[in-house]
Amino acid sequence: MVYNIKVKSKTKYKRKNILRYKNERIEKEMAEFKSGFVTLVGRTNVGKSTLINLLVGEKVAAIANKVQTTRTAIKGIVNRPNSQIIFTDTPGIHKPKHKLNETMNETSFASIPDADIILFVIEATSDDMGKGDSMILQKIKDSKRKTILIINKIDLVKREKLLNLIDIYRKEYEFEAVIPISATNAKYREIILDEIEKNLKEGPAYYDIEEYTDQTMRQLAEETIREKALKLLQDEVPHGIYVEVEKMKLRKNKNNEEIYDIEATIYCLRESHKGIIIGKNGEMLKRIGRSARIDMEENFGIKVNLKTWVKVKEDWLDNQSIVNKFKLQ
Ligand SMILES: Nc1nc2c(ncn2[C@@H]2O[C@H](COP(=O)(O)OP(=O)(O)OP(=O)(O)O)[C@@H](O)[C@H]2O)c(=O)[nH]1
Numbered sequence: 001m002v003y004n005i006k007v008k009s010k011t012k013y014k015r016k017n018i019l020r021y022k023n024e025r026i027e028k029e030m031a032e033f034k035s036g037f038v039t040l041v042g043r044t045n046v047g048k049s050t051l052i053n054l055l056v057g058e059k060v061a062a063i064a065n066k067v068q069t070t071r072t073a074i075k076g077i078v079n080r081p082n083s084q085i086i087f088t089d090t091p092g093i094h095k096p097k098h099k100l101n102e103t104m105n106e107t108s109f110a111s112i113p114d115a116d117i118i119l120f121v122i123e124a125t126s127d128d129m130g131k132g133d134s135m136i137l138q139k140i141k142d143s144k145r146k147t148i149l150i151i152n153k154i155d156l157v158k159r160e161k162l163l164n165l166i167d168i169y170r171k172e173y174e175f176e177a178v179i180p181i182s183a184t185n186a187k188y189r190e191i192i193l194d195e196i197e198k199n200l201k202e203g204p205a206y207y208d209i210e211e212y213t214d215q216t217m218r219q220l221a222e223e224t225i226r227e228k229a230l231k232l233l234q235d236e237v238p239h240g241i242y243v244e245v246e247k248m249k250l251r252k253n254k255n256n257e258e259i260y261d262i263e264a265t266i267y268c269l270r271e272s273h274k275g276i277i278i279g280k281n282g283e284m285l286k287r288i289g290r291s292a293r294i295d296m297e298e299n300f301g302i303k304v305n306l307k308t309w310v311k312v313k314e315d316w317l318d319n320q321s322i323v324n325k326f327k328l329q
């Protein structure tokens with residue numbers, strides 16, 4: 001199936017780097033090559049997905065200024081001359097209200113013992129270690145994994161507050177490093193990658209050097225549409241949404257350019273939500289579709305023709321067979 005093909009990096013910048021890495025790697029064949037699995041964990045909305053996108057250099061995860069944006073574990077792969085780092089972004093830890101929430105938390109906690117290194121992401125704006133963070137830290141303590149504490153959003157706080165927070169956390173666990181960052185600022189990328197590489201063990205490249213995620217194009221398309229719905233809709237409506245791509249077909253248009261025909265359904269919980277998603281004269285659905293299409297064209301490097309529908313599926317949040325879609329693979 002076309003939509004199940006692996007996503008490969010397509011930007012010129014990346015291709016050039018890949019070639020360079022390939023050559024450097026051949027030269028260093030005899031040198032030590034390191035690899036490992038690094039999991040990002042933290043409360044919801046702290047910026048884990050923003051960080052994984054920064055580290056990978058491609059958009060692999062949806063970002064929104066809403067809680068519970070990420071619903072499942074997502075992999076992003078970084079290739080360096082001497083190492084391959086496989087990142088896993090996880091759903092933010094939160095109080096579960098239904099089966100989907102429970103599954104999301106389980107996914108995150110289950111990913112901790114599997115990691116070689118954990119990136120524990122917290123927010124610089126916190127005054128103290130709250131319930132959620134201490135619960136996560138307990139899981140880290142139980143697993144005894146090497147952990148790097150990432151304090152994100154330092155652009156929002158004063159230095160003093162930051163030092164106080166570092167102090168609180170340092171007393172609680174022996175972190176390999178504590179790195180205050182802003183995931184929206186690219187200057188922190190290499191600092192974090194260097195620190196991770198330092199802590200990796202010798203190992204092979206597990207993934208093809210051109211792959212940067214384990215998601216299929218279909219999953220990326222679904223997540224892009226859901227991200228736009230999250231960003232454009234208010235209140236509880238977007239949290240009751242899931243997206244299914246029914247068709248994804250590559251064809252040539254009149255000008256002999258390749259184009260993806262994508263058809264997707266946005267499922268929601270109630271008739272009233274459906275009305276909000278479609279909007280007056282279909283305006284909201286058009287906005288969601290338009291911004292999703294622009295994003296996909298940029299990320300896939302190919303033209304997209306996107307058609308979207310909205311359907312009601314009550315109670316899907318507690319429907320185990322649908323929720324299984326978000327379980328750790
Ligand atoms: N000011 C500021 N905002 C940030 C920074 N990093 C991320 N954000 C914002 O924080 C919000 C949440 O970001 P996400 O990356 O979706 O957070 P997350 O931890 O993946 O959230 P969940 O998937 O719900 O667990 C978004 O609006 C981001 O733009 C930062 O360094 N500074």
Ligand SMILES: [Mg+2]
Binds near residue numbers: 091
């Ligand atoms: Mg996320």
